[in-house]
Structures are given as C-alpha cells and as structure tokens.
Amino acid sequence: MIPLHAFVEVAAYAASAALLTGAVGVALLYALRGRSIAILLTVVSAATVLATVTGIIAITMRMLITDHDRSVTLTVTAIAGLVGLGASLLLGHRLIAASRSLLDAVRRAGDSGRFVPPEKTLPAELNELATELSTAYERLEAAHARERALETSRRELVAWVSHDLRTPLAGLRAMAEALEDEVVTDAETVHRYHSQIRAEADRLAAMVDDLFELSRIHAGALRLSRQRVGLGELVSEAVAGTEPLARAKGVRLSGLAQGVLPVEVDAAELGRALRNLVVNAIRHTPQDGGVEIIAGVEHGMACVTVSDACGGIPDEDLPRLFDVAFRGETARTPGGGAGLGLAIARGIVEAHAGEIGVSNAGEGCRFVVRLPLGA
Structure with missing residues (x-):
C-alpha cells in the first residue's frame, strides 16, 4: 500500500498541474466566449487532455518508474485524449449544423411569416426551441390576423358612421333652415319639425354614446362595478x-x-x-x-x-x-x-x-x- 505522505504528495502534484491547466482553459473559454460551439468544445477537450497529461508527467517525475512505463502511460493517455477531442469535434459539427438549420428556418419565416421547423433531427434543447418558435409564430400570425380584422372593422365603422351621421344631420339642417327662413309657419308643421329634430338629436346622442362605450371596450378601459x-x-x-x-x-x-x-x-x-x-x-x-x-x-x-x-x-x-x-x-x-x-x-x-x-x-x-x- 502506498504510504500516506507519498499519496498526499502525488495528489498535490496532480492537483497543481490540473488547476494550472484548467485555469488556462477557463481563460481561453472566456476569451473565446463569442465564438463557435465547436471551438469551445475543442478547448474543453484539449484542456482535459492537457490536464491529464500534465498531471501524469508531474507524478511520474516524482515516482521511481522506468522510462518505458512513463512512455506507455503517456501514449495511452494521449490516444484517449485524441479520441475525446475527435468526439468533441464531431459533436460541435453536429451542433453547428443543427443550429444553422434552425437559423435558416427562422430566416425563411421572416420572409414568409410562417415558421417551418427543420426536417433534420435536432438535439433535444434545439428541438424544444424549434417547437416554441413554431408556437410563437402561430400566435404572432393570429395576432396579425386579429389586427387586420380590427383594422377592417375600423374602416367599415368610419364609413358607416359617416353615412349614418350625414343623413340625420342633413335632415336637421333642412328643418332648421325651413324654420329659420319661415318657410314653414303653420303650427302643426312647426310642431312636427320640432319633434323630428328632437328625435334625430336623441338618435345622434345614442350613436355617440355607443361610440364612446365601444371605444372604452376596445381600449380596455371598461371598469366594471361588480x-x-x-x-x-x-x-x-x-x-x-x-x-x-x-x-x-x-x-x-x-x-x-x-x-x-x-x-x-x-x-x-x-x-x-x-x-x-x-x-x-x-x-x-x-x-x-x-x-x-x-x-x-x-x-x-x-x-x-x-x-x-x-x-x-x-x-x-x-x-x-x-x-x-x-x-x-x-x-x-x-x-x-x-x-x-x-x-x-x-x-x-x-x-x-x-x-x-x-x-x-x-x-x-x-x-x-x-x-x-x-x-
């Protein structure tokens, strides 16, 4: 069994080497934080391999082992590190391809207004993002449809209100001019004109009240006293x-x-x-x-x-x-x-x-x- 002081010494050398290499790797990741995922994964894999190799070198320098054993250990570690580095590169390439396909789908949606998820299989997180984007675009399209319908209704409202206001106003003006110019003088006709003017005024007042009520509803300003x-x-x-x-x-x-x-x-x-x-x-x-x-x-x-x-x-x-x-x-x-x-x-x-x-x-x-x- 390895003596305790030797174990502590080995652990200290390995930890020192790993911390030093890890600090360099973290610094590189921070400096390259805006770069591609593939580059970041490569840095992570390289830092892992270098931390392992550095630790082994530091340990073997303190241990009485042959050069042959040291070479074998470093060779195995280097091969394992290269395999890990290759796997990281492949994973980074797949992530880049998936993210680019998702980005292309978003760009197409900007032109057509409709989001179509990529056909290729995406990683779980990106697939979830694509689903949320599809839902968001559907809601946005529904909102645009409601906005178009509301705008159409507003135009129709302006047209109808203009027509419905013009008709009673024309009648009111004609009756008022007839009374003012004394074209109508008999009491019965004058009384009838007064009644019609009052009725048209009430109709206009009701229309204005309806417009005010509808504007409060559309503005969300309708306050209910329940x-x-x-x-x-x-x-x-x-x-x-x-x-x-x-x-x-x-x-x-x-x-x-x-x-x-x-x-x-x-x-x-x-x-x-x-x-x-x-x-x-x-x-x-x-x-x-x-x-x-x-x-x-x-x-x-x-x-x-x-x-x-x-x-x-x-x-x-x-x-x-x-x-x-x-x-x-x-x-x-x-x-x-x-x-x-x-x-x-x-x-x-x-x-x-x-x-x-x-x-x-x-x-x-x-x-x-x-x-x-x-x-």
Whole structure:
C-alpha cells in the first residue's frame, strides 16, 4: 500500500498541474466566449487532455518508474485524449449544423411569416426551441390576423358612421333652415319639425354614446362595478325596458328565469348588453312574431338565450355578426344605427369573462350569453 505522505504528495502534484491547466482553459473559454460551439468544445477537450497529461508527467517525475512505463502511460493517455477531442469535434459539427438549420428556418419565416421547423433531427434543447418558435409564430400570425380584422372593422365603422351621421344631420339642417327662413309657419308643421329634430338629436346622442362605450371596450378601459345580483332580475328589467318597442311593433315578448341564478356582474353594463340583444331581436322580428328570453343554467354556467323570428341569417354571415359595423344583407343592430349594438354586447359579456354566440334555430336566430355562475 502506498504510504500516506507519498499519496498526499502525488495528489498535490496532480492537483497543481490540473488547476494550472484548467485555469488556462477557463481563460481561453472566456476569451473565446463569442465564438463557435465547436471551438469551445475543442478547448474543453484539449484542456482535459492537457490536464491529464500534465498531471501524469508531474507524478511520474516524482515516482521511481522506468522510462518505458512513463512512455506507455503517456501514449495511452494521449490516444484517449485524441479520441475525446475527435468526439468533441464531431459533436460541435453536429451542433453547428443543427443550429444553422434552425437559423435558416427562422430566416425563411421572416420572409414568409410562417415558421417551418427543420426536417433534420435536432438535439433535444434545439428541438424544444424549434417547437416554441413554431408556437410563437402561430400566435404572432393570429395576432396579425386579429389586427387586420380590427383594422377592417375600423374602416367599415368610419364609413358607416359617416353615412349614418350625414343623413340625420342633413335632415336637421333642412328643418332648421325651413324654420329659420319661415318657410314653414303653420303650427302643426312647426310642431312636427320640432319633434323630428328632437328625435334625430336623441338618435345622434345614442350613436355617440355607443361610440364612446365601444371605444372604452376596445381600449380596455371598461371598469366594471361588480355586485351579486339575480340574473332573473336583469332579464325582467330587459323585458320591461323593451316592452313598449315590442308593443309598438306588434311583437310578442316574453321572459323567463328558471330558478335562482346569482351572478357577480356590473348590473348596468350587463343590462345594456341584454337590452341590445332584445331590441335587436324585436327590430328583426315581423309583426305577430315572438321574441323569447330565457335564463337558466347550462354546463355549470349561467345562460341567457334570446330567440327571435327573423327568418335566420346566412351561414357565411354568422361568424362576423358581432364585428364592428358589420351588417350583412340585413342589419343586426338596434335602430339601424352604425352597427355597434352587437359589438358592444360582445365586449361587455367578454369583459365579464363570459361568452356570447349566435346560431340559426327554428324560425329565426338564437343568441346565447354564458356567464360564470356566482356562489
């Protein structure tokens, strides 16, 4: 057995040689930190081999062994080091090829807007990176699609609002000029003009209010004052508020709440969304038709359905029905305004972490609002 003092001496020489070589290797790695992975791996392998060889030389110089034994030991160590160095070079080459293929895929994605992962097999880390890049580009493409759709909606909104503002303003100007120039003097006509001016002013005020509400929704500035209320109460208020319009139109209006349905919502905002849906249904239901509002529970969520008898909507129009200013063949907006009613309803429902949808059912359409059910 080797004596303790000899073992300590051997360990000290080996450690000193390894530390010295390792320090040189670390310094080289720091100096070359921005270079290729293959170069860094070569430095690591060379430092390992030199540390081993230096340690063996330092040890054999202190040990009484023959030159033959020393040569054999150094030869074996050198061969093993060269094999390790070759393996490092091969690994570095593979990493470089994989990273370059990934870089080429990213560059192609910059031109086409779509990321296609490399066909060759990548190391696990690079493969994970490629998967994340693919997901990121898909999200980016979806965001661009939403941005394009929003920009299209904004252009449509400007066009429709310009048209809808121009018409009542032209009427207001004509009636005001007629009154100012005393073209109209009889009391009955003057009274009728005053009534029309008031009605058009109210219509313009409602349109401006809708625009302001929609701008708050799109800007994320809609502040909800939540409180615990019964969904049945909101349905009853929506029915009561739209009953005069239904009666004037000759439309049957009914509302029903199935059981106690507590929800944590902003009563004023959600009430506005429900009124928009009900008024929209009444506007597009012919005389003697019916509009039905039912509140219940479906799949653990509070649910409100508004069914009308409008005759249905073309299937290609259904996905865009809640878009700003979208009208399709038949306007689905209260009062024939700027196409904001359903867009506002969707914004309010989604601000409550709810969902809104529409489908053709029976003699007309069925709008469905789903909200988280309160405790």
